[in-house]
Amino acid sequence: MTASQHTIAGTVLTMPVQIRKANQHMAMFSIDADAAQRLIDYSGLQVCRYLPGRAIAVLMLMHYIDGDLGQYYEFGTSIMVNPPGSDASGPRALGSAGAFIHHLPVDQAFTLEAGTTIWGYPKVMADFTIREGAQFGFDCVVDGQLVIGMDFRRGLPIRLTPRQQAQRSYSHRDGVTRETGFEHTLDGVRTRIGGVRVRLGDHPYAKELASLGLPKRAIVSSSADQVQMTFGDAQEIS
Template identity: 40%
Template sequence: MTTYRIDDRTVTMPVEVRDASAATVLFEVDATAGQELLPATFEVAETSPGRTNLAIALVDYRDNDLGAYLEVGIILFVQPTGGGEVGNFIVHLPVDQPFTCEAGRRIWGFPKTLQTIDRTDGAGTTTWTLTMDGEHVLTLTAPRGGDAEAPRLPMTSYTLIDGAPHATAFTQWGTGSGVVAGGAGVHLELGSHPVAKELASLGLPTGAALSTWTEHMQATFETPRPLA
């Protein structure tokens, strides 16, 4: 059993998410600009020549080993340079609570920072505003709702820990899920923060490829392993 001691608390692996709501909005963006946001150990996975996918994930963790908190993930899909399994690389991962920020950085090497995140739900929508360092980054509205069951989906997240590439296996599933193809119901507004300018360099805002919602998401995150 692997454990970590974080701020006088013991975190036992795997970390379990017992209840969260989550939206993911997928955009097709410029692959060359995306590559500029990655360390040299990873390369973007192209969906077509010169294009790759970027996801913005909005997660409201209600019952989680790391506590209750809001999180916004800005994510590219990558593979290790030279070839390997396609997974995700989180470019920015702001959260609104300090313990998960420290745990995420120390256990997995996730680029968590403590920021301001506001969530407002409307009739069939969820709107999130991210402010970093007191400056507006983005406001994203996405469709909310669904009655499908999301099956278990195993995935890999790549990170750097002390400069060395690692892979973390995670699995998520849930209920109350829905998928909306295209950009229906999605609206992205960018602010003036440097992270907003990074997103603009990718070609955002633009129409979304699809969006997903899961009202009751569950997940497990394993111990990171170094890449050979």
């Protein structure tokens, strides 16, 4: 079968898109499920209620260093959701849940066009301030307004053999909800309970995060020094 191709800003991308090197900082939060559902109702998807009345939000900063979409920073707000048609609940339901991408600011125009055109991701242009050192931190600013600042305490190393994992993400754009399969491999992982401080700004995105009960203590935070990923084509589901 011939691989599909997409032309973005004069560049031909052949699927799947390859990310050869990236790093990430992630924090997972337990949030009110009804508030999360109200936030993503437009998608037609249902949040995964892993505990009665509770859902999971994931806040993640990615630094893409070598990949088909170029080098850039990206901040994502994801809500864990059930696959379409599923009403599963409880801790085991997280095993089949996917990530609905609600916010996805980036700092480069090429990945913005690719992300919105190919996958329907909600990418917007942003500015990032990165703080390296004993603690890693960043600020994300959209249209001159602070969305979020996060500061991570260094986690403890996890000694695991890197393995490829398959996952699904969901997006909604122009009235269409899409599912995208992707695979990733993580190495150099560090993690800890809590371990992150969140500051919200005045941008409307920040107010949406506040509606979920943020800032609050994270369930867990982690970092990965070496991330490899592949992204396939999006499939329309509604």
